[in-house]
Amino acid sequence: MPTILEVKDLVKKYGDFTAVKGISFNIQEGEIFSLLGPNGAGKTTTISVLSTLYAATSGDATIAGHSVSKDPMAVRKVIGVVPQEIALYEDLTARENLNFWGQMYSLSGKALKDRVEEILEQIGLTDKARDKVKTYSGGMKRRVNIGVGLLHKPSLLFMDEPTVGIDPQSRRAILDSVKDLNRQGMTVLYTTHYMEEAAELSNRVGIIDHGELIALGTQKELTRQVGEMETLVLHVDEMQDVQRLAKAVEALEMVRHAEVSDHSVTAIVPEAEEALAPAVTKANELGIKIRSVDIREPNLEAVFLHLTGRALRD
Amino acid sequence: MKKLFLIGLKDLKLIFRDPAALVLMLAAPFALTLGLGFVTGQFGGSGSGIGNIPVVIVNQDSGQLGAALVEMFQSEQLSDLVTATQLDDPTEAFQQVDDDLVAAAILVPAGFTDSVLPPAGQSAPGRTIQLQVYANPTRPTSVGVIKTILEEFVNRLEVARVGGTVAITQLIESGLVPPQEAAALAVELGQQQADSLAESNAITLTSNVASEAAVNFNPLAYIAPGMALMFLMYTASNAGRTLLLERDHGTLPRLLISPTASAQVLGGKIFGVYLSGVAQMLILIIASTLLFQLQWGDPLGVLALVLAAVFGATGWGMVITALAKRPGQVAAVGSVIMLTFGILGGSFINLEVMPVWVQFASKITPNAWGLDGFSTLALGGGLNLLGRPILALIVMGLALFAVALVFFNRRGMAMK
Ligand SMILES: Nc1ncnc2c1ncn2[C@@H]1O[C@H](COP(=O)(O)OP(=O)(O)OP(=O)(O)O)[C@@H](O)[C@H]1O
Ligand SMILES: [Mg+2]
Numbered sequence: 107m108p109t110i111l112e113v114k115d116l117v118k119k120y121g122d123f124t125a126v127k128g129i130s131f132n133i134q135e136g137e138i139f140s141l142l143g144p145n146g147a148g149k150t151t152t153i154s155v156l157s158t159l160y161a162a163t164s165g166d167a168t169i170a171g172h173s174v175s176k177d178p179m180a181v182r183k184v185i186g187v188v189p190q191e192i193a194l195y196e197d198l199t200a201r202e203n204l205n206f207w208g209q210m211y212s213l214s215g216k217a218l219k220d221r222v223e224e225i226l227e228q229i230g231l232t233d234k235a236r237d238k239v240k241t242y243s244g245g246m247k248r249r250v251n252i253g254v255g256l257l258h259k260p261s262l263l264f265m266d267e268p269t270v271g272i273d274p275q276s277r278r279a280i281l282d283s284v285k286d287l288n289r290q291g292m293t294v295l296y297t298t299h300y301m302e303e304a305a306e307l308s309n310r311v312g313i314i315d316h317g318e319l320i321a322l323g324t325q326k327e328l329t330r331q332v333g334e335m336e337t338l339v340l341h342v343d344e345m346q347d348v349q350r351l352a353k354a355v356e357a358l359e360m361v362r363h364a365e366v367s368d369h370s371v372t373a374i375v376p377e378a379e380e381a382l383a384p385a386v387t388k389a390n391e392l393g394i395k396i397r398s399v400d401i402r403e404p405n406l407e408a409v410f411l412h413l414t415g416r417a418l419r420d
Numbered sequence: 421m422k423k424l425f426l427i428g429l430k431d432l433k434l435i436f437r438d439p440a441a442l443v444l445m446l447a448a449p450f451a452l453t454l455g456l457g458f459v460t461g462q463f464g465g466s467g468s469g470i471g472n473i474p475v476v477i478v479n480q481d482s483g484q485l486g487a488a489l490v491e492m493f494q495s496e497q498l499s500d501l502v503t504a505t506q507l508d509d510p511t512e513a514f515q516q517v518d519d520d521l522v523a524a525a526i527l528v529p530a531g532f533t534d535s536v537l538p539p540a541g542q543s544a545p546g547r548t549i550q551l552q553v554y555a556n557p558t559r560p561t562s563v564g565v566i567k568t569i570l571e572e573f574v575n576r577l578e579v580a581r582v583g584g585t586v587a588i589t590q591l592i593e594s595g596l597v598p599p600q601e602a603a604a605l606a607v608e609l610g611q612q613q614a615d616s617l618a619e620s621n622a623i624t625l626t627s628n629v630a631s632e633a634a635v636n637f638n639p640l641a642y643i644a645p646g647m648a649l650m651f652l653m654y655t656a657s658n659a660g661r662t663l664l665l666e667r668d669h670g671t672l673p674r675l676l677i678s679p680t681a682s683a684q685v686l687g688g689k690i691f692g693v694y695l696s697g698v699a700q701m702l703i704l705i706i707a708s709t710l711l712f713q714l715q716w717g718d719p720l721g722v723l724a725l726v727l728a729a730v731f732g733a734t735g736w737g738m739v740i741t742a743l744a745k746r747p748g749q750v751a752a753v754g755s756v757i758m759l760t761f762g763i764l765g766g767s768f769i770n771l772e773v774m775p776v777w778v779q780f781a782s783k784i785t786p787n788a789w790g791l792d793g794f795s796t797l798a799l800g801g802g803l804n805l806l807g808r809p810i811l812a813l814i815v816m817g818l819a820l821f822a823v824a825l826v827f828f829n830r831r832g833m834a835m836k
Contacts, residue, residue: 157677182679193670195430197437209426210678238437254674 107134110262110293111156115165118151125151127317128165133262133295138288140304141297142406143314144418149297150190152314153266156295157187169262186260190267190297192251196240200231200250203239204257211258225253228283245276252280262293269303281306301406301418313410320413329404335362336378339400340385341370346394354388361385378402423680427688432695435659444654445700446707449647453708456643456768473502473562474522476513483533489526489551489573501565514554523562523772526570527552536577559772568799640714645794646767648704649729649787653761655700656730656737657754659693664747686828690821693737697730717797721806725793728813732786735820736761742827761785789813 111133118126126148133139141149154160156167158178166173172180194203204222208214213221226232229249239247252268265284269277284307288294298304304311305325313321313328321328329336340355342348352371356364360381364373375381378401389396410418435441477493479486493504505522507513513525528551535549551570555563666672666689675685705722708714716722740757744750762768764778765787771779782788793809 154673159673159677179679179681182677185677187674187677189670189674191670193674195434195671197434198430202433206426206430207674207678210423210675210680212679 107136109133110135111167111169111295113152113156113165113167116152116155116162116167117164118148118155118160119163120151124163125317126155129312129314129317129319130165131312131319131322133293135261135293136288136291137310138284138294138296138308140308140311141295141314142299142301142304142311142410142418143297144299144410144416146316147299147314148317149299149314150266151317153187153264153295153297157185157264158182183258184261186255186258186263188252188255188263188265188268190270192247194239194247194250194254197238199236199238200242200253201226201235203250204253207254208257213258221257225256228256229253230279243276245272245279248272248276248280252283256287260292262295263287265294265296267297267299269298269300299418301410305403305406311406313406313413315410315414321409325403325406328406328409331409335374335376336404337400337402338373338375338378338381338385339370339402340373340389340396341398341400342389343395343397344369347392350392351389351394354392355385358384358388421684424684424688424691427675427685428691428695431659431662431689431692432699434662435655435692435696436699441655441658444658445651445696446703448654449644449651449704450707453640453644453647456647472500473559473565475502475504475524475526475566476516476522477504477506477526477528478508478510478513479506479528480510480530481528481532482530483537485533485536485577486528489528492573493526493569498569502569517554517556520556520559523556523559524566525554526566527554562772564795564799564801571800640708640712641716641798642795643767644704644708644712644714645716645798646762646765646787646791648701649733649765649790649794650758650762650767652697652701652730652733652790653736653758653787654754655697656693656733657740657750657757658737659696660689660737660741661744661747661750661754662692663689663741664744664750668747690734690738693734694730697733698726701726701730715798716794717800718802721793721797721801721803724803724810725790725797725806728810728817729786729790729793731817732789732813732820735817735824736786738824739820739827742824761787764788766791783812784816786813786816789816 109132113129113131115128115130116126117124117128129148129152131139141152143149151160155162156169156174158174158181162175166175168174169181170184172184174181195206198206201222204225205218208218208222223232226235229252231246231249231253234242234246239250242250248268252265255263255265268284269280272280281303284294284296294307296303296307308325310322310324311328312319321331323331340351342351346369348366348369348371352364352366355361355371355373358373358381360375360377362374362376364371366372373381373385382399382401386396386399407418410416435445475493477490479490481487490504490506492498493502498504507516510525510527513522513527516522517525529549532549532551551574553563553567553570555567663672666675672685676682705716705726709716736757737754740750740753744753764782765771765785766782767787771782771788774782789809789812793806796805796809
């Protein structure tokens, strides 16, 4: 996979305050890469520099081969940006907004018209397209905000905390659409302070704190790096003997610890997938029927806690 | 360039969807115009900006026309508009102008009547002797009024003369009058006309649409441009404010990271201010024409003046925007400037009664130049007479844009 984004020693100061302290990372084409960090970590600042809004104080980044500092115009054509704060004209309708922004991305005529309708369809607002954005719910506004970023079919999409402050349903829809877009070939740089989102979406995660990239890698790499265990959860039917199953599972060589909660057995293991088959075999031997299985990757929250001594969320 | 226009059009659309802005852009100038018009009534008050124009007449003519002119200036109909005094010595009269005691001195040279209406026995009139006006440059509006009254007088004279000639020719042709009596008859007819001139409603104080040359001294015609110009300043600063609002709402950064040159973004915003101002002025002008039969004058001149005045006002809007840090500051500074310029620019008080320094200071306002131009137009002047105000407004706009640009740079636009 070719590299689409390469960030090298990027520094951004606001006056005396250094918001981004020399971070470096790459994103491969086709990846979803998450920047995970608490409030004020420097996520938006990083996106702002990468999207050519602010000039870097030092360091540089190249996107699809174009330097962000030397050839911003070329970079802008390649990237789509979904800003953290909704950036729309509230007194214009969704369709008018999409039309206007499409024009700013040099779309016109039939191509523009078709694309706007396509996006409206995609964000599920065709029926409401004639209403002013200010009459929309937060979730609907977020969807339009995302739609604008997609108009010109960018190859690299920056999404800055696109799910902040919306209901779980809209959030679900947005996360699913990110995965959809990625499946269709779009590379995504996603920032969030929700570790669940980073966990669900990304191939690789960069953990950012106080302007520094303190960890980088796949979730597995990150969690291993701090010695975190995975969790295997076996759900069983009500009338079954969970205690016996727990004992049997704990007896397995790779299982460090197993405990019972409600109608399930939770086992702590270094590699959940490895432990799955033996655990199911044990259940069969005991004649205990397993209804479903959960594998919980070790938690990025725990990684953050380990690295900083603080919780991810304030 | 295309994106610049698109951004401007978008802003025009937005401002017309903002009820608060519409109230101040369109409703307020209308309401104030009507209110002030109501308060000042005709020309009784000084508030309407024009009235009791001091003028001195030196009548060296012994004929009837000179007397008719003096009589006309001292007539009942014009008593509110002009205060005419008579002097014998032209030098003294000119001195009064130089001392700014009067707006103009009118000199009716000896032999004026005879040159227009030759005495009996002299068939063909010689070269017409011209009326002379010695104008006070610091009172352009008043001078405009005086000149218009005089033009009207001369026009009537011409009509009378032509009318007389036609009448006589017809009489001769019909054989009712022998040619040798024609000259005497012509003089008689002319004198009748001249006599009736002072009586006739030569100058109309209220709306008179009958004759194009008729001067329309509807007080609203003075108040309306003043109010329109004052609230044009609101539009200029408010629309400039949207630049800061867009910065705060994130749409400006979003524009700046689209493949659109920052110059186009800024240009588009300025174009939006300009479009809004032009739209506002044209709506006010057209609506007042339709609703109050207000006569703004030569449409081409009005359009040119509007384009120039909005340019000057937009320059101010951009300077205010460039210097301000928050949208609220623009709004606050904008309304102070709107009022100051309104007063300085003569929207409320006739500048001619203000101290010299105020008149001088007024030159930095688009209001004063605009009002100057609109007065010229309302008094029947055309585009050809608007050179000075239009040039001044354009120079003002360019200078202010230059100042604004110094303060704007890409970074400044995005984050201040
Ligand atoms: N324009 C600015 N001027 C000065 N300081 C700023 C500016 N923008 C951000 N900062 C500071 O830089 C730091 C990083 O801010 P940034 O917005 O990049 O964080 P973030 O990770 O996006 O946080 P959040 O999750 O709250 O969006 C913060 O301490 C913030 O106060
Ligand atoms: Mg942020």
